[in-house]
Amino acid sequence: MDQKNIRNFSIIAHIDHGKSTLADRILELTDSVEKREMKDQILDSMDLERERGITIKLNAVELVYHAKDGQDYLFHLIDTPGHVDFSYEVSRSLAACEGAILVVDAAQGVQAQTMANVYLALENDLEILPVLNKIDLPSAQPEVVKEEIENLIGLDCSDAVEISAKSGLNVDQVLEEIVHRLPAPKGDPTKPLQALVFDSVYDPYKGVIAWVSVKNGEVQVGDKIRLMQSGAEYEVTELGVRTPKLLNKKKLSTGDVGWIAASIKDIKTVRVGDTITLADNPTAEPLAGYKEMQPMVYAGLYPVDNARYDDLKEALEKLQLNDASLHFEPETSQALGFGFRCGFLGLLHMDVIEERLEREYNLNLIATSPSVIYQVHKTDGTVEEVDNPAALPPAQKIDYIEEPYVRAEILVPKDYVGTMMDLCQKKRGEYIDLQMIDDTRMELIYEMPLSEVIFDFFDRMKSSTKGYASFDYTFSGYRRSDLQKLDILLNGQPVDALSIIVHKDFAYNRGNAMAVKLKDLIPRQQFEIPVQAAIGSKVIARTNIKALRKNVLAKCYGGDISRKKKLLEKQKEGKKRMKMVGSVEIPQEAFMAVLSMDDDK
């Protein structure tokens, strides 16, 4: 296909604005899958992918669109992973494109993630095509929302297509707009190869599969390629595109988006953001790649079964392949044994990684409560970075501690501004600005400690604004804070994995809330277990988990035996998710107790 007939684009949107539904419709309209078979077919191919160890997400699909001008166009729809609603993954996808379809819910209007994604698209010099979705909803206000997009983002919406991705209304117009308004890839096929790696996955048979966007030159099966960051060289064994089934091809040329396999067994040699070139005819310059994302949140991940430490390590390495933002290094906990301190971009990222480890690698994990990185200025004049509360130096060696702050931008309906400000205040937020967006909504800006943002801020924002507020945050710098380490003692023994760092003013409340929460989460055991929260050697809160009194099923006659056994099996499964610390069995959730406790209690 002629390069000028290629269009590479992503769909970007705030969560639930209809990105996936639109992608489905586009697949149907380009006859990539039969409408009737749509679901089955995609699921089938996903099963196949799973069997082959390829990632389950649809990350880049090649489609052929027969446009109204009579010509065929080759579309590469690059999926922005739906499950991670932070910017890093999106920016990776965007760097492989020339254009983006911005989907905005015509009833809900612009949301925080809409704006964040638009800024990312602009950073990548993408042409943005605004589309108003859910136009068939009674509450849809396309004109108002168009104005909002123009005012807030500065995008011309006079040609914005109004669609219903659900019913398929006007989706054909979106396809025409893609042809006419998004640019073709600019590269030069005669130049040396420059292919951007925007994702990679591990396949047990093919080795590492790199997903690439070819910016210049071309690559063929049998070519010797070089990964510019690591310098590693491999011979291409297979390459191709996805339609959405994996399809082998002989070569990928400028403007193509596809995959390359080269029997790469050493997964560390392939980094997302790297440039692939040809060993015999290398390009002088690598592509810009991505700026390395620094993790914001750290937590310990431990296998419940200590014997599975190596499995966890291998799983983390494989996940890191297509998630360069995941950092990890070994650590040891007195309570939990050997595990890893992992760095994540945020709590959602942490959740996703944890779930993938459990689901895809069949690991049973304990995650400790997340922590940010503290800059600890010690009395000897040195500065230590601490990402694990248990590792905080003793109080007498600390001069002062600094913690990371973020700038939080919150879009909130007018009626909830007061509630939202209360919440920010409670989270030690510092008010910066409040601006009208339109007649009904305002933008609220606060500087807040990141540790407070990761500590149930999102859930409380959603619940106190009935789900109407949305927010985005960016790191803004370190600030000095009056912080202390709060230790938890179970049965008189400190459990290092339960320690947290808290602001002095909150220490008492959090200690109390933590003790109460743990009392709820830790099941009763043979003996009474005192739960204490302490700052240094001073106990600030105490409660008891009473000894288990009664746990016996009343009936067990002949006909009850198998049912009764099933109930015991269930209890046994529950126990498997617990960690024996000293003589106390602690369930997984207890280590995350800090995230779910209610401060106000």
Add this chain to the structure above:
Amino acid sequence: MSQKLTSSFNVPSLYVHVPFCSHICSYCAFSKTANTGRIDAWLNTLEQEIRIAAPVYETDSTDSDKGESSDQRQPGLVPGRFFQTIYIGGGTPSALDEEQTARLLQLLEPFRPDESRLAQSDLPFEWTIEANPESLTAKKIRLWKKAGINRVSLGIQTFNDERLAQIGRYHTADESRKAVELLKAEGIENICADLMYGFPGESLEELDRDIDAFLELEIDHLSIYSLILEDGTLLARQISAEDIDGDLCAAMYERIEERLTKAGYVHYEVSSYARNGRYGLHNTLIWEDGRYAALGWGACGRDEKGLYDHARRFDDYLKDPSARIYEDDPNPSFDALMTGLRTIWGVDLDAWQKRYGIDFYGKYKAVLDRWKNDLIIENGRLGVSRQGMERLDSILVDFLDAE
């Protein structure tokens, strides 16, 4: 540890399930149907099942040689051969009318052991039937007695009429008392009362009134269960598990034990109390890892191959009543611990090790250590302490975990 009740594992029992109720109680998860119009079809099928499952039915009762060899095959259904106990449960066996009752008893008649066989056993013959107070009549009791039934288990549940209505029972406390009087008047001495406790909102005082009322009946056996919210029951949809206070339930369990023990009853199983030696023999045999044959839709049995059930759907049962569906039961040795530890007689470890070929002490060392205060080994028998029995499931989970 008390001496064990029975002399051997292999005393076979027979369980007969009557899957009919005049109505469905809101807490019940047993197999049952309120469609009493199908009782006659069921009786026909039961007869068929007996014929298929017991091929020696017609000819065997006089042929002693053949009988002997059949006995070796126990606990197959061998009429005229030896069942130490028969238990007719439900459902509501008393929901059958007199004619239907007579027919059922006639079908079971051949399973009643003969006198000479009984004389060889160190245990009494026990034939129990479950009944509800409202469907009990003198005429039915006479039929039962004549057939050889010598024990009646009465579903009283509580003496609080409001509670009875709440859990969907159709009788009153008064009817329960009258039922006991009637049984005694008809010469049934061995009576068991079924009671429940731990109703949502029930207080210790309310429980005390139930215990008072029970003691006034002057009967020898009590089965008393904490209310369990079983999935799939009406009650489980009406209230949630959180409405039931675990600590209060424990206090009730302890109160029952204290008061019944004081009144001369032996707390011989988690939920069972008996005086005058009138232990529920049928269930005790099952708890002691006995083998039991099962008749009727919804009846579960255990033979050497394991636990089995009949066809799940009533209509399938009618089509093929003899189909035995074996449960996936990978560790029957655990079942023996699970049921054995429920009684004060515990588990005979030598017999257990022999039967299952497992080194008990090696396999469960960690569990024995962990629960050293609750598990007792005495005279080669493993049992639980009073406290251990109250939290037996926690101990059992550890046994299961060691599988």
